[in-house]
Amino acid sequence: MTDILAVTDHRRGELRDVSYEIITAGRQLANETGGDLHLAVISGTVDEFAEKLNREGVDAIHTVDYGEEFNHDVYTQAISQLYDELAPQYVLAPNSVNGLDYAPAVATQLDLPIVTDTIDLETDGETLIATREMYGGKVETTNELEGSAVATIRSAEWPQAEGTGDAAIEAFDADIDEDAIGSTVNGFEEVGGGDVDITEADVLVSVGRGIEEEDNLPLIEELADALSATVSSSRPIVDNGWLPKNRQVGQSGKVVTPDVYIAIGISGAVQHVAGMKGSDTIVAINTDPNAPIMDIADYAIVDDLFDVVPALTEEFQ
Amino acid sequence: MKILVTVKEVATVEDEFEIEGTGIADQYLGADLNEWDDYAIEEAVQLQEAGVADEVVTVTIGPEECEQTIRQALAKGADRAVRIWDDSLEDVDLLDVGAKTEILSAVVEEEDPDLVLTGVQAGDDSFGATGVSVAEHLGYQWGAVVNHLEHDFDDAASVRRELEGGVEELTEIELPAVLTIQTGINEPRYASLRGIRQAQRKELDVKALADLGVDESAVDAELELTDMYEPESESDVTTWEGSAEETAGELAELLRDKGVAQ
């Protein structure tokens, strides 16, 4: 039997989608050897969250009513104590920014191996087989871990659990040691505002590191002008200060769903794809035929952007 | 204040490559300083220039061949470097988070810094976990995915953690602490010629596991890499062929069909 303890994710009063996905991942893993799926709901309005998370396949929901927002020390302590109480084979956490702020600490505290950012998980009860990517998505690997382990799951890889469950919802009386809490969250701030809202655009001409230099950006701007489109970008362009933050598409930027998204010199790392995969038509211009962006593109030109982009601009002038 | 920065030489892969066993064949691999670590080095050097830090030490686990990459950190202003290598690491396919934690923690204990900066992730195997794991192992505080650090602190660091969707968390973290540094936190400098020359003379200490009191068993990764393959493409992408004018023409036609620019 392989029991699973899956930890859910919320922020500022809202459950995040990965919380429903982790139910599916946990249920699949538990099914392989007929184990129970336990959910942990830590901090915030735990009872309200627990009601929502009570979907098909969940056996028990353990709530830890402590504080409003995420604090990694609270999470680490609560999960370690739940682990000691429930003795699950696997602890699953989201591979979110917060997941990466506590899952490695949980593994270290419990002296368990950890595998992060998994996209598939299998077990025979003894060995966990985890699939994950390397080299920015160019290859996939399988990895084996013996015995109990911590795994984080990539978002949007498992479907969200549906239906209504009949899980037992129980308050877990975690013994949180306040002296061991070494960080304090003082608030949140939304960034990336400003006059341009790329989420409103019908056509996005999006530029990535393939553009090489800031001086080459006018090439992209001219194309966008010719198409009456809006310019957006991948993260490195914003990191370099070449475009403002409000142009960034992706996990830490904006989620966009234009009619047409033209990705120019963008490799298609998972954090970028998270922000644009819902676009109606995706066009990729990239010299690398194996770039991960090709997996989600509808149309592709495998060629040098410095040749293709000016030719395309000319078509519309 | 003393700052330790962990740095890794990461493997880069050419566009076209072949897989041999559980790795990419050597001739398709290149090497580079991990992008995230470059930002961590810059942050440490800036703290030194601001008078907050008085020493910046880098540490890497890697073979002799990576010294050139590691010296880049010295050329950018780090004071000295420690490189860990050991015969027992020679045949390890993939150093997992647990193994890295044991080795790096031993160095942190020996150096006793107030602040440890790591990258959010290594660009090649991308565990995104080493920094937080080291912190917990040593009883340091930590913060993951930091994209802003106030430069006037003594016993606590004010940081911003970059969450998803353009939201930043404002957090106060007691020292000593490990921060995992996100790209964009600063503008990494290029090493000057003078810096590069000076770097050749800076101390680069090579240590084996025994020198750190780490048992060889620490490198027996619990995570075993069993297979590597190119992901099966689920795409039904239409790839236009021909000269740039021809492919641009095809794309232009598609765009006109979709009502773009009319």
Ligand SMILES: Cc1cc2nc3c(=O)[nH]c(=O)nc-3n(C[C@H](O)[C@H](O)[C@H](O)COP(=O)(O)OP(=O)(O)OC[C@H]3O[C@@H](n4cnc5c(N)ncnc54)[C@H](O)[C@@H]3O)c2cc1C
């Ligand atoms: C926590 C976290 C959050 C992140 N959030 C985001 C996010 O919100 N958004 C985001 O974009 N990234 C994000 N990233 C970064 C992400 O992992 C990638 O590093 C980034 O998306 C890479 O950007 P890129 O595709 O422009 O660059 P690269 O990956 O360097 O790709 C450049 C591409 O250009 C192609 N190219 C080069 N020259 C040419 C040419 N002459 N003609 C045509 N093509 C060419 C190359 O083949 C390559 O595919 C995040 C990472 C982390 C760890």
Ligand SMILES: Nc1ncnc2c1ncn2[C@@H]1O[C@H](COP(=O)(O)O)[C@@H](O)[C@H]1O
């Ligand atoms: N071999 C290594 N030597 C030194 N530091 C490393 C090594 N591997 C990882 N790190 C550090 O840990 C960070 C996160 O790596 P990872 O958890 O492997 O994604 C990197 O940005 C480095 O700062």
